[in-house]
Amino acid sequence: MVTFARISAISVIVFVLAMVLPGLFAKATSVRIQAPILYYSPVLERFVMQGKNGMVDDQGNTLTRHRYMRSLPFLYRANLVKWGQFPKEVAGVPVTSGEALRQMQFLRISPRDINVPSFGLHMLLESEPEGATLEMATDMFRLGAGIEFLRCGDNTLDREKSERFTKAMLKAGFTFPARSIGGTPDVRKPFDWGYFLVDATNTLFHLRMVRGKPLCINTGRRFDQPVRSILVSEHERKEFYGMVITESDVYVLSCDGYKLIRLPLSHYDPDRDMIMLLTSPLNRVVQQRTPVVVRGTALDNQWQPVREYSFGVDRGPKEQREKLSCLLFPFKLETVSPYTRFKPLVFAGFYAWPWWTAAGVLVCICLYIVLYRLRFRSTPSVWELGLLAVTGLYGLVALLAVGRVNSSACIFTLVVRRRARMG
Amino acid sequence: MFAALAYKEWLKLRLVFWVPLGAVFVALGLALVGFRHVNEIIGSTMLWYDVALLDKVFYSDLKYVAVFAALWFALFQFVPECTGKRLRLLFHLPVPRRSAVYFMVGVGMSCVVAVCLVAAIGVACIVGAFMPVEAVRTVLFTCTPWFLAGIPAYLGTVLMIMEPAWPHKFLHGAATALFVHELTTTSMQGAYEYSLPIYALACLLWVLPIELAAFRFKRGGAW
Numbered sequence: 001m002v003t004f005a006r007i008s009a010i011s012v013i014v015f016v017l018a019m020v021l022p023g024l025f026a027k028a029t030s031v032r033i034q035a036p037i038l039y040y041s042p043v044l045e046r047f048v049m050q051g052k053n054g055m056v057d058d059q060g061n062t063l064t065r066h067r068y069m070r071s072l073p074f075l076y077r078a079n080l081v082k083w084g085q086f087p088k089e090v091a092g093v094p095v096t097s098g099e100a101l102r103q104m105q106f107l108r109i110s111p112r113d114i115n116v117p118s119f120g121l122h123m124l125l126e127s128e129p130e131g132a133t134l135e136m137a138t139d140m141f142r143l144g145a146g147i148e149f150l151r152c153g154d155n156t157l158d159r160e161k162s163e164r165f166t167k168a169m170l171k172a173g174f175t176f177p178a179r180s181i182g183g184t185p186d187v188r189k190p191f192d193w194g195y196f197l198v199d200a201t202n203t204l205f206h207l208r209m210v211r212g213k214p215l216c217i218n219t220g221r222r223f224d225q226p227v228r229s230i231l232v233s234e235h236e237r238k239e240f241y242g243m244v245i246t247e248s249d250v251y252v253l254s255c256d257g258y259k260l261i262r263l264p265l266s267h268y269d270p271d272r273d274m275i276m277l278l279t280s281p282l283n284r285v286v287q288q289r290t291p292v293v294v295r296g297t298a299l300d301n302q303w304q305p306v307r308e309y310s311f312g313v314d315r316g317p318k319e320q321r322e323k324l325s326c327l328l329f330p331f332k333l334e335t336v337s338p339y340t341r342f343k344p345l346v347f348a349g350f351y352a353w354p355w356w357t358a359a360g361v362l363v364c365i366c367l368y369i370v371l372y373r374l375r376f377r378s379t380p381s382v383w384e385l386g387l388l389a390v391t392g393l394y395g396l397v398a399l400l401a402v403g404r405v406n407s408s409a410c411i412f413t414l415v416v417r418r419r420a421r422m423g
Numbered sequence: 424m425f426a427a428l429a430y431k432e433w434l435k436l437r438l439v440f441w442v443p444l445g446a447v448f449v450a451l452g453l454a455l456v457g458f459r460h461v462n463e464i465i466g467s468t469m470l471w472y473d474v475a476l477l478d479k480v481f482y483s484d485l486k487y488v489a490v491f492a493a494l495w496f497a498l499f500q501f502v503p504e505c506t507g508k509r510l511r512l513l514f515h516l517p518v519p520r521r522s523a524v525y526f527m528v529g530v531g532m533s534c535v536v537a538v539c540l541v542a543a544i545g546v547a548c549i550v551g552a553f554m555p556v557e558a559v560r561t562v563l564f565t566c567t568p569w570f571l572a573g574i575p576a577y578l579g580t581v582l583m584i585m586e587p588a589w590p591h592k593f594l595h596g597a598a599t600a601l602f603v604h605e606l607t608t609t610s611m612q613g614a615y616e617y618s619l620p621i622y623a624l625a626c627l628l629w630v631l632p633i634e635l636a637a638f639r640f641k642r643g644g645a646w
Contacts, residue, residue: 006635007631012629016598020605119474137468343614345621
């Protein structure tokens, strides 16, 4: 039993060190890897970017700051207007600075927007308010076997409204329970598009409240794969409602008959990749940013690709750091992740760089044998060496700290005792 | 014999038990004041909006009550026992060492759990008075890691007090503090929804090392 207790004491220390040390090491040796953001220049008809090599186009030509900004007249509209250099037409199309401002729309979806805890309560705003601006609703709704509205004032169920909305949804063909929901309950937006919901049959529905009455529209769009997230973005352009993210695709939901436009992505992983969509009067640019590659696709106004460009993310400095980390730590317990807002506790990176980890483990084993012989005049047991082979530095610290069962103090006391003897 | 041990623990804890409970009531009172204030000043809709959609936490005073209760009970239970190595007298009683020590630990843990239960029921009632069951569920998910932190905090403190050697005390203390910090680190409400069982299991790692510390204490280990 005492042996089990010792193993448990060692486990506690290994567990905590594996949770804390790799994170501290990563912070202490952090390197900034910032892959440049790609923009498509309708003037040059190629991608341009601003990276560590300055401002360049996708053919490697260096651009001056002014030339770079002139190549992106819609993005740097304000600067060009101030300098009196805003063009009258771009790529043969007449443009104004006001139109440029109105046509710029940016959407971004990252893994942390998808993997996020849900409270289960949503606020449906009045889509056509009496006043000029949107107003906060006085209730919130939840989804279950139907839709239920709860009054915020007295925390009670509004049965009449709940039944009215449930009936409207059922009449539109909605099958409860809902699988996914997306909406933006923010009164600062210019207007309200309500919520988009995916029902139990994976069909997309549009729910709004118009003058207090439910308006549920069956879009007729059905997904083959589970919908991970729905992003709704109310924008003056009113070209699309937002984006629908499935396991392997991102769709733009067009305002024209709820058409689904599949974005040109390659092996999209919603748990790893970030997607950016930037619209301008002449183009849409889709950018897929994975941990290893940045891929940009410029599309015309009909969502047809006109140019593609991709470049690898320079992971050299990060790899060096990872190797060094593997030398010290054979594995890690991740409690923070850049890909989720949930709190993880994940065993990761076991012998990720095997030779580096093996070298580190070997040093730990030799060190332990030497210290053990100095302290106890014998060799450590096989299971202790096995433990070191798996846990490396964590195990070394734990074994030294916890000591032997039949020893009153740990190996750390060796130095103190020697000093005492010498004294 | 266990009745006698229980009486001993009763004598040690009967008065001090109320202090962590008082701390819980203070924290619950502050949470109630926070909820009531927002409800009254900016309205119930904004209260719901803040909690459900803006991820505001009006009950963060509860974060350290379990850790405080754990430290408090462990100190009042084990410092008198370990001062002057009195705990060794316990090991001469006609009770197995392990049973005696874990009985004491069980009593302390029960007190920590009782305090956490009061806190959990209290916060559930406060949130439930203002918001629906979804909010209560999420708030409890958010508070549970804070309450779970009481387990390693209590067992780690007992380990620190009982271990005869200072390096052991330091390492167990440091490991416990780091894990407790991890459990009480601010995250989004409901962030522990999927990992809570794993964190709960990890808390149990602290149970067995008590036996090692007791064994060393009995044997009279020292520097």
